[in-house]
Amino acid sequence: MRRAAGGGHYPGEVNIDLHTHSSASDGTDAPGTVVADAAAAGLDVVALTDHDTTAGWDEAARAAQRVGVALVRGTEVSARAGGVSVHVLSYLQDPTHPVLLGELAQARESRRSRARRMVELVAQDYPITWDDLLAQTVEGTTIGRPHIADALVAAGHVSDRSAAFATILRAGSPYYVAHYAPDAVAAVRAVVAAGGVPVFAHPGATVRGRVVDDATIEAMVEAGLAGLEADHRDHTPEQRDRLRDTARALGLFVTGSSDYHGAGKPNRLGENTTDRAVLEEIEARGFTDVVR
The missing domain is CATH 1.10.150.650 (DNA polymerase; domain 1)
Known part of the structure; x- marks a missing residue:
């Protein structure tokens, strides 16, 4: 049984996927199944980051302890910046903090x-x-x-x-309706207030539509943004390189993740991964602990 070592240290090679979804939001598999599948895929650490909810945390934690995978509890927070959809991954936050809880609700x-x-x-x-x-x-x-x-x-x-x-559900179609989301800077501040570690999810994914400019990222950094999700299947090699350059210039870390949704998307667990040192930094900064 694989278990990450305590104290925020992960000796040797560690496979880490920090972005997955379950049936608590728009994934097709139950939270426990996502975790069990992560173990079967050879991952040592997986994050459950459902949209605007922590509802899957308890089930995922029980599964993590059962199958021997370390679980990073998180949330993908919906936000907007100048009319552009922005997603902020929040890791290891206090799930009861009223500011973030109110925004998610x-x-x-x-x-x-x-x-x-x-x-x-x-x-x-x-x-x-x-x-x-x-x-x-x-x-x-x-x-x-x-x-x-x-x-x-x-x-x-x-x-x-x-x-x-x-086709039918694309932004701009006659059937499309917008929903509430906080400003991206406010979302980052809410995550930080809750003791979470905020990371900008797939920030260069032009295949999803418009993306924000560097000035918006800089404003998010001033609010406490900690990292950029650079390695993601919706980023080209050139976009990944540009995001790494941006992260270096702004003093941010970079992550890599699958954005797994079960059968809902072709994304596969572990197709992009995060460095061990980055996970250790997230652990050191987060309010809650990684589940082992």
Whole structure:
């Protein structure tokens, strides 16, 4: 059984994936299954970072102790900057801190009401119902566009999530509705206030749409941003190099992650990984402990 050593030290080669999703948000597998699959994939450390929720933490922690993988508890916080969608990974935060808790609750409720409106709009041309969407979730799921996509797939309107996002659910489509998200700088401040370690998720992913400029990243750094997720399948080699240069210039660390969603995306556990020294820095700065 593989176990990372205590005290924030990881001797030898360590495989670390710091960005995964479960059925607590838009992944297809239960939190415990994600952790067990991480062990089967040869990972030593995995982070569960569901959108705007910590609902999967307890189940994931029990699985981590059972299968011998170290678990970094986290959240992917929705944010915006100048109309651009920004995702801030929060690691090892206090899950009860009122500032961050309030932002996450508001984002989840807005996501839910937004999804209801989008289902109403989509249903005018592609018959689906709210119950069809709920059938793609479990109790407590942070509801989002991926669940509308899954309902469209189940109804036979599209072949998979990617097809749904490329057409019916894309930003700018007649069915698209925005949802509440805090300003990116405010989101970073909320993470820091909760004792979390904030990392900008896939900041150069132009395949997802517009990305923020360096001035926005600098403002996030002033608010406490600690790192950039450079190694991600949505980044080209050139984008990865540019993000490393930006991180060096701003005194940030870089991470690499899979952004795993189970069957919801082609991303595979461990396809990008993070250096051991970076994980040790995250541990040293975080409010909560890594689960072993």
